Amino acid sequence: MTDFIVDLVAKSLLWLQGLVLAGLVSCLIVYDVQFARTLPVALWILVALLLAAGWLAAVLARRKPRTSVVAATLIVNVGVFVGLRQELLPQTSLTVFVVAVPLLGMALLPRPWPTISVLLMVLFVVVPCVITGVWPTTLADVFFDYGTLVALVLVIVVAALGARALRRHAARLSAAHRAREQALSRVTDGKMLVDAVIGTVPTAIAVYDPEGALLLANPRAHEVACHEGYELASPAEPINSGGVFAADRTTPLRRRDRMLQAVVDGTELAPTLAWVGPPGHQRAYIRSSSKIARPDGSALGTLVVAEDVTEVLHSEQMRHDFLHTVSHELRTPMTPLIGHLDLLSERVAETDPGAQERIDTIMRSVDRIMTRVSELLTAADIRMELQLKPTDVAGLVGECVRDARPAAAKRDLTIRAEVADAAVALADAGRIRQAVSELLGNAVKFAVEGTEVLARCDRVDDEIRIRVSDEGPGMSEVEQHRAFDRFYRAPMAHRDAVQGFGLGLSVVHNIVTAHAGVASLAPSAAGGTEVTIRIPAL
Structure with a gap:
């Protein structure tokens, strides 16, 4: 990038040439009038050539403002006076003033040109005196000639220092300007990215400033707001009542529970499920709003989000309906089958022991099928109805441990309460009995043979805590994260062909949640798995 001072000097060279010409003419006039002498023709030719060269160099420097070109032009101008210096020696001070003009321009150029400018100024005065042996003889001449030289040198030095400071200041301004441009570019790019992202995602997103003015929103947000009876730009002025219903799809939501009402009220809306739209065309949204604050805590705005979960809920409902239907369809034919097997067993028990053994095998298989059907029914019962009454949970745990001991003995396991x-x-x-039995059954299935299964029940503050731990292979972090999902079976269960649908822990989770409790899973002290149930104490 061209130095702006070099560019300024280059643009001033034509004016400088005019000053040089004026100064030269003045010198010649003084020379001619005072001494009544005429310059030699050869000197006139030299002066003309040097002036022509100066003008050409000035034009070139204006078109190509490079430091070297500008410096060369200034040196050509100095050369004009070098050619005349001998003849104009009696008028030394006047020629010094004239030659100072191009040298001052040279002092404004970057280093090393200011130093060269000072040297040329000194040499312009001193060298002719050395060559000719003509030196100022009086005190007045010394003061006038060399005092003027010193003053001009100081002017050149001051100009060079000023140009240097000006360049530094210009560099800082240029850096600040580039930084602002880069920051503006980043902000512009960031806004474009934000607009592209929120315009692409299926989630409805809207942002308001602290005064409730809309800052940005994607098309999905306009659609949801319209269904709720609002215009995003005017959250305080609903255009109609809209069709917004609670999770049961029939109870209309109050106005204060609407998505944009939180913006008007200056409050936050916790994530809530709402069905939006007319009956038959409803969409389910998880809606929420939260405040956005700057690092110093001052309000920046409000973010409103609505995520469409219609397909998720429909899929969940379809799975629930499928489980419920399949469970009932399987249980219906199993009931008469069990009754006929009981009758058949009574008739052949005494007459045909071999047939009785086969009937018992069938009955065990039927019992396993009924157990699986019961698991499916429990998994499908997402709205679990409870018969609550004061219950001795510790006693239930003890009973479940006793019931699980026969199955544990078959695998050489010790089970303790x-x-x-x-x-x-x-x-x-x-x-609760079903949940504890599920945990003990899982522990018996997956524990290493010859180890111990431990069931503990105690009261901690205001909750009852039930813990079942084993010395099995344990579970990875990923397996622990998915353990309570319906139909999830760990890789080891597939590898070892362990029977089951992967519903046991899911059933436990549903039962505990229905009791306003929490079920969690963690590694046991013995390296296996420990499942903990917490429910409110009475």
């Missing part, structure tokens, strides 16, 4: 004396909760005893 550690229960507190008082662990009472308002619970459905049948469901």
Whole structure:
């Protein structure tokens, strides 16, 4: 990039040439009038050639403002006076003033040209005196000639320092300007990216400033707001009542629970499910709004988000309906089958022992099928109804441990219970028994043969805690994360052909959640797995 001072000097060279010409003419006039002498023809030719060269160099420098070109032009101008210096020696001070003009321009150029300018100024005065042996003889001449030289040198030095400071300041301004341009470019690019992202995602997104003015929104947000009866740009002025219903799809939501009402009220809306739209064309959205704050805590705006979960809920409902239908369809033919097997067993028990053994095998298989059907029904029961009453949970755990001992003995496992004396909760005893039995059954299935399964029940503050741990192979972090998902089976269960649908822990989770409790899973102290149930104590 061209130095702006070099460019300025280059653009001033034509004016400088005029000053040089004027100064030269003045010198010649003084020379001619005072001394009544005429310059030799050869000197006139030299002066003309040098002036022509100066003008040509000035034109070239204006078109190509490079430091070297501009410096060469200034040196050509100095050369004009070098050619006349001998003849104009009696008028030394005047020629010094004239030659100072191009040298001052040279002082404004980048280093090393200011130094060269000072040297040329000194040499212009001193060298002719050395060559001719003519030096100022009086004090007045010394003061006038060399005082003028010193003053001009100081002017050149000051000009060079000023140009240097000006360049530094210009460099800082240029850097600041580039930084602003880069920042503006980043902001522009960031806005384009944000607009592209929010315009592409299926989630409805809208952002408002602290005064409730709309800053940005994607098309999906306009669509959802329209269904709710609002215009995004005017959240305080609903255009109609809209069709917004609670999770049951029939109860209309109050106005204060609408998506944009939080913007008007200056509050936040926790993630809530709502069905939006007319009956038969409803869409389900998880809607929320949250405040956006700057690092210093001052309000920046409000973010409103609505995520379409219609397909997820429809898929969940279809899976629930499928499980419920399949479970009932399987249980219906199994009931008469069990009854006929009981009758058949009574008739052949005494007459044909071999047939009885085969009937018992069939009955065990039927029992396994009924167990799986019961699991499916429990998994399908997403709205679990409980019969709550004060229940001795510790006693239930002890009973479940006793019931699980025969199955544990078949795998050479020791199963032990550690229960507190008082662990009472308002619970459905049948469901709690089912949950604990599921945990013990899993532990017996996956524990290493010859190890111990431990079931503990105690009261901690205001909750009952049930823990079942084994010394099995344990579970990876990914397996722990998915353990409570319906139909999830760990890779080891597939590898070892362990029977089951992968519904046991899912059933436990549903039962505990229905009791307002929490089920969690973690590695046991013995290296296996420990499942913990927490439910409110009575």
